[in-house]
Amino acid sequence: MKLQDLCEVFCTxxxxxxxxxxxPNRSSVLEARAAVTAAVQDDELLLDCVARExxxxxxxxxxxxxxxxxxxxxxxxxxxxxxxxxxxRPGPHEHTAWTITAVCRNELEMRTWDRDESYRRRELVPKNxxxxxxxxxxxxxDPCIHEPxxxxxxxxxxxxxxxxxxxxxxxxxxxxxxxGLDMGFMPSPEADQHPYRRxxxxxxxxxxxxxxxxxxxxxxxxxxRDLYGQCLRLGPPGLRRAADGRDHIEQSWTLTRTHPGxxxxxHRADGSVTLYAQTxxxxxxxxxxxxxxxxxxxxxxREQSFEVRDLPGALSSEERRSIGEALERTGxxxxxxxxxxxxxx
Ligand SMILES: [Fe+2]
Numbered sequence: 020m021k022l023q024d025l026c027e028v029f030c031t032x033x034x035x036x037x038x039x040x041x042x043p044n045r046s047s048v049l050e051a052r053a054a055v056t057a058a059v060q061d062d063e064l065l066l067d068c069v070a071r072e073x074x075x076x077x078x079x080x081x082x083x084x085x086x087x088x089x090x091x092x093x094x095x096x097x098x099x100x101x102x103x104x105x106x107x108r109p110g111p112h113e114h115t116a117w118t119i120t121a122v123c124r125n126e127l128e129m130r131t132w133d134r135d136e137s138y139r140r141r142e143l144v145p146k147n148x149x150x151x152x153x154x155x156x157x158x159x160x161d162p163c164i165h166e167p168x169x170x171x172x173x174x175x176x177x178x179x180x181x182x183x184x185x186x187x188x189x190x191x192x193x194x195x196x197x198x199g200l201d202m203g204f205m206p207s208p209e210a211d212q213h214p215y216r217r218x219x220x221x222x223x224x225x226x227x228x229x230x231x232x233x234x235x236x237x238x239x240x241x242x243x244r245d246l247y248g249q250c251l252r253l254g255p256p257g258l259r260r261a262a263d264g265r266d267h268i269e270q271s272w273t274l275t276r277t278h279p280g281x282x283x284x285x286h287r288a289d290g291s292v293t294l295y296a297q298t299x300x301x302x303x304x305x306x307x308x309x310x311x312x313x314x315x316x317x318x319x320x321r322e323q324s325f326e327v328r329d330l331p332g333a334l335s336s337e338e339r340r341s342i343g344e345a346l347e348r349t350g351x352x353x354x355x356x357x358x359x360x361x362x363x364x
Contacts, residue, residue: 095183
C-alpha cells in the first residue's frame with residue numbers, strides 16, 4: 020500500500036472538500052481510522068511516508084509544531100509525523116475537529132480532559148488516561164482536550180491525519196478556553212530570521228532523522244535501502260560511523276557553516292577552548308574542548324567551509340574526527356558529501 024492508496028479512502032468517502040465549513044460523518048472518520056490502522060502495519064506505506072518526510076526535512080526550517088509531509092489537495096487533509104523524546108509532555112491542547120493519531124514507534128500515554136466541564140469550571144478537569152503502544156490508532160471526532168505523553172525511556176513516533184478545520188473555534192462557542200490549555204507558541208518574526216535558528220533546525224533534524232532511520236530499520240524491507248543514504252546524509256554523524264564503520268577522515272569530509280550569517284567566535288582559558296555562537300539571546304557556548312584543539316576550533320570559527328582532515332594542530336585522526344562530529348552535532352556546521360562518498364548500508 021502506498022500513501023496514495025490511503026488517501027483514496029478519504030477521497031471516496033464523504034469528507035468535505037477544502038474550504039467547506041462542514042465535518043464528515045462520524046462513520047466516515049471511523050472508516051478512515053480502520054484504514055489508518057491497516058496502513059501503519061504496512062511497511063510499504065510507512066516507507067512511502069518516511070520518504071516524503073525526509074524530503075521535507077531537506078529544508079532548514081525549525082519545527083515548533085506538526086509539519087505535514089503530505090496534504091490531500093482537494094480535501095486539505097494533512098499527514099504529519101510527531102516526534103516524542105523520552106519524558107516529553109507537550110501540554111494539554113485542544114482539537115476542534117476530527118483527527119486520527121497512530122502510534123508508529125514505541126508507545127505514548129494519552130491523557131484526556133473533560134472539555135465541557137473544563138470550560139464550565141474554567142480549569143482543566145482530568146477525564147481519562149491510557150497507554151497506546153505501537154500500532155494503536157485513536158481518533159477524535161467531537162472537540163476534545165488531550166495530551167500525548169512519552170513516559171518511556173525511548174523516543175516515540177506518531178502519525179497524524181488532521182482535518183483542515185482543526186484549530187478553528189466552533190462557531191457555536193463564544194467562551195474562551197480554560198487557563199492551562201496550550202494555545203501554541205508564536206515566535207516573533209525577527210527571532211525566526213536569526214541565523215541561529217538554522218543551527219537549532221539542524222540539531223532538530225538530526226534527531227528526527229535518527230528516529231526515521233530507526234523506523235526504516237524496523238521494517239527491514241529491501242526498498243528501505245534507498246532511504247538509508249538520505250538518513251546518513253541528514254542524520255547525526257554517529258549514524259554514518261555506525262553504518263559503515265569506515266574512517267571518513269580518509270575521504271572528503273567537508274563541513275560548511277549552517278548559515279553564512281552565523282557568527283562564531285572562540286576563547287581560550289584554563290587549558291580549554293570554547294566555541295561560541297551568536298544567538299538571539301547573546302553568545303552561547305557550543306563546544307568546550309581541551310586546548311589542544313585550539314587551532315582547529317579557531318579555524319572552524321573563521322572559515323565558512325573546511326575539510327575535517329585539514330583541521331590544524333597536533334591532533335590524531337581520531338581527534339580530528341571527534342572535533343568534526345562535535346561541530347556537526349551542535350548544528351553549527353553541516354555535512355556536505357562529495358562525489359564518491361559511498362553509501363554502503
Ligand atoms: Fe493532539
